[in-house]
Amino acid sequence: MTESPWGPAQDAIDTAVADAPETIADVVDQLTRVQSALDRLPNLFAENPVADFNTLYTTITRQILLRHEAGGFEDAAFLTLLDVEFATRYFDALRLWGARSPATPYAWSVLFRRYNDDDLRSLPCAAAGVNAHINYDLPFALVATWERLGYAASNSPQHRDYLRINEIFFRAIPGLRRRFLSAWQRRIDRINGNFDDWYQNFLVEFTRDRAWSRAQRIWPLRQDPGPLEAERSAMDHHTAALGQFLLSPFCSLLQ
Numbered sequence: 001m002t003e004s005p006w007g008p009a010q011d012a013i014d015t016a017v018a019d020a021p022e023t024i025a026d027v028v029d030q031l032t033r034v035q036s037a038l039d040r041l042p043n044l045f046a047e048n049p050v051a052d053f054n055t056l057y058t059t060i061t062r063q064i065l066l067r068h069e070a071g072g073f074e075d076a077a078f079l080t081l082l083d084v085e086f087a088t089r090y091f092d093a094l095r096l097w098g099a100r101s102p103a104t105p106y107a108w109s110v111l112f113r114r115y116n117d118d119d120l121r122s123l124p125c126a127a128a129g130v131n132a133h134i135n136y137d138l139p140f141a142l143v144a145t146w147e148r149l150g151y152a153a154s155n156s157p158q159h160r161d162y163l164r165i166n167e168i169f170f171r172a173i174p175g176l177r178r179r180f181l182s183a184w185q186r187r188i189d190r191i192n193g194n195f196d197d198w199y200q201n202f203l204v205e206f207t208r209d210r211a212w213s214r215a216q217r218i219w220p221l222r223q224d225p226g227p228l229e230a231e232r233s234a235m236d237h238h239t240a241a242l243g244q245f246l247l248s249p250f251c252s253l254l255q
Contacts, residue, residue: 002014003099005097005098005099005100005112006037006041006097006098006115007041007115007116008041008094009037009038009040009041010098012033012036012037012040012209013034013037013038013094013095013098013213014095015032015033015037015073015100016033016037016094017030017034017091017092017094017095018095020088021084021087021088021091022046022084023080023084024030024061024064024065024068024080024083024084025060025065026084027065027083027084027087028061028062030087030091031054031056031057031058031061031087034054034091034094035051035054035055035058037200038051038209039051039216040055041116043114045111048115049114049117049120049125050111050112050113050115050125050129052122052123052125052126053126053128053129053130053133054129054204055124055126056126056129056130057090057129057133058092059172060168060169060172061083061087062146062169063168063172064083064165064168065078065107067164067168068080072156073161073164074158074160074161075161077149078145078149078152078157078158078161081145081148081149082141082142082145085140085141085142085144085145086137086138086141088141089137089140089141090108090133090137093105093108093132093137094112097109097112104239105132105136105236105239105240106227106236106237106239106240107131107132107135107136107137107196107235107236107239107240107243108132108136109131109240109248110240110243110244110247111125111128111129111132111243114247119249120247122191124246124247125247127246128243128246128247130207131239131242131246132239132240132243133205133210133244134207134208134211135210135235135238135239135242136235136239138208138209138211138215138237139212139214139218139235140215140218142211142212142215143215143218143219143222146215146219147222149218152211154216159212161209162208162212165193165208166205166208167203169204170204173204204205214230214235217231218231
């Protein structure tokens with residue numbers, strides 16, 4: 001019998017992603033259930049490629065929820081819907097992969113198909129997941145949010161809230177990154193001081209700014225199926241190529 005795409009975690013993942021989230025709290029709950037399911041996968045060398053990304057994503061989303069509950073966003077409705085639209089695309093990818101659907105984005109397939117690869121390590125896996133989620137999912141999540149709540153221009157309250165998410169990344173990433181490092185990598189990290197934190201913060205800001213710009217480019221195409229699909233397909237393939245590089249032996253040596 002052919003093994004299920006998610007191996008021993010198949011049923012648990014199917015259950016975890018069955019419902020559509022409606023709030024940020026729902027997203028956190030589903031991410032937590034996905035994490036529990038992913039932890040059933042073979043934990044090779046105490047690392048699990050997809051679970052490593054899910055850990056990072058859950059940590060960031062919990063911090064967004066805390067800030068949201070504290071009234072830390074100008075347009076709470078916008079931030080909530082964007083968070084839900086964003087997460088839904090990740091949950092959809094998990095479900096599609098589990099169903100062996102050809103509709104699974106290539107951007108996610110490059111990571112999912114290697115869930116039990118013992119040559120991979122945590123940091124590049126987390127980076128590959130972030131690549132798929134921000135470079136591919138986020139522009140379409142923004143467009144879906146604008147379709148329901150109205151287009152948000154740059155420097156609007158909604159855009160300012162979007163940029164506030166960068167601050168959460170900046171606070172969380174150093175600790176998450178060091179969690180994924182081996183002992184010798186942590187020693188090098190101490191020697192580097194704040195440099196690694198600086199360039200990774202820069203990459204987060206650059207990548208999320210680029211996602212906003214891509215969403216603005218997609219926006220006029222949203223009701224034109226041909227050009228929209230061409231744009232989606234190009235983004236999917238470009239993001240997948242970057243994901244393959246991040247998971248390559250060469251890139252892993254640099255982490």
